[in-house]
Amino acid sequence: MKMIAVSAVASLSIAVGAAFAQDTDMPFGSEVEIDFAERLWDHMEEERLAGPEMIRSFPYMGSEPHGMMLETFYAVGTVGDHTGDLVVKRNFGPEGVSIDEVLASPDTHLGAYTVMFRREEGYDPDNFDWFWARYNPDGSVAQNPAGMALAGRVAKGMEDGCIACHQGAADDMVFTSDHLVAD
Ligand code: HEC
Numbered sequence: 001m002k003m004i005a006v007s008a009v010a011s012l013s014i015a016v017g018a019a020f021a022q023d024t025d026m027p028f029g030s031e032v033e034i035d036f037a038e039r040l041w042d043h044m045e046e047e048r049l050a051g052p053e054m055i056r057s058f059p060y061m062g063s064e065p066h067g068m069m070l071e072t073f074y075a076v077g078t079v080g081d082h083t084g085d086l087v088v089k090r091n092f093g094p095e096g097v098s099i100d101e102v103l104a105s106p107d108t109h110l111g112a113y114t115v116m117f118r119r120e121e122g123y124d125p126d127n128f129d130w131f132w133a134r135y136n137p138d139g140s141v142a143q144n145p146a147g148m149a150l151a152g153r154v155a156k157g158m159e160d161g162c163i164a165c166h167q168g169a170a171d172d173m174v175f176t177s178d179h180l181v182a183d
Contacts, residue, residue: 033152037133037141039079049073049088059102067091069102084118110137124153128173132162
C-alpha cells in the first residue's frame with residue numbers, strides 16, 4: 001500500500017511540473033496563449049472582423065489548407081496596450097461550395113477563422129513576432145488532433161503547421177500581401 005501511495009505522489013508532482021512548463025516553455029497552447037487569443041477575439045468582434053455583426057466581403061477561391069472559399073481582412077488591432085498588424089481570414093467550405101452558396105448563407109458555410117496578429121517586439125523574433133490562432137465559428141480556440149489549442153507560436157519548430165508553412169511566404173510570412181513587412 002505504501003508503495004502505491006508514494007508512486008501516486010510522484011506522478012502528481014510530475015503532472016504539476018508539466019503544467020508549469022506549459023506556461024513558460026511551450027510555444028503554443030498554454031493558458032497564457034489561450035487567454036490572449038480570447039482577448040484578441042473580443043477585439044475582432046468589437047471591430048466587426050468576426051462574430052455575429054461581422055462585415056462581409058466578397059469571397060475568393062482559396063487553396064488548402066485554409067479552404068476553398070475565403071475572405072481575408074488586413075487591419076490593425078489592439079489588445080491591452082499593444083497595437084499591431086492583424087490579418088483575419090475566414091475559411092468557408094465544404095470543398096466544392098460555390099460563391100453563390102457562400103453569399104446566400106455565409107454563416108452555415110463558415111468553417112474556421114485563421115488569424116495572424118503582430119505582437120510586441122521580442123514575442124517571436126524568429127518569425128516577425130506573429131501570434132497565430134485558429135478559431136471555430138463560435139469564437140472558441142480550435143485544437144489540433146492531439147488536443148492542443150491552436151494559439152500562440154503555433155507549431156514553432158515543427159515540420160508542419162502555421163509557422164513552417166508560412167515561412168515559405170515572402171519576407172513578412174504573409175502570402176497574400178507584401179504590405180506588412182516588419183520595420
Ligand atoms: C500548408 C501550408 C499552410 C499552413 C499549415 C497554414 N497556412 Fe495560412 N496560408 C497558407 C497560404 C498558401 C495562404 C495564402 C493563400 C490563401 O489565401 O489561402 C495562407 C494565408 C493565411 C492568412 C492570410 C494572410 C496571408 O498569409 O496571406 C492567414 C491569416 C493565415 N494563413 C493564418 C494561418 C494560421 C493561423 C495557420 C495555423 C493554424 C495557418 N495559416 C496554417 C498556407 C498555410
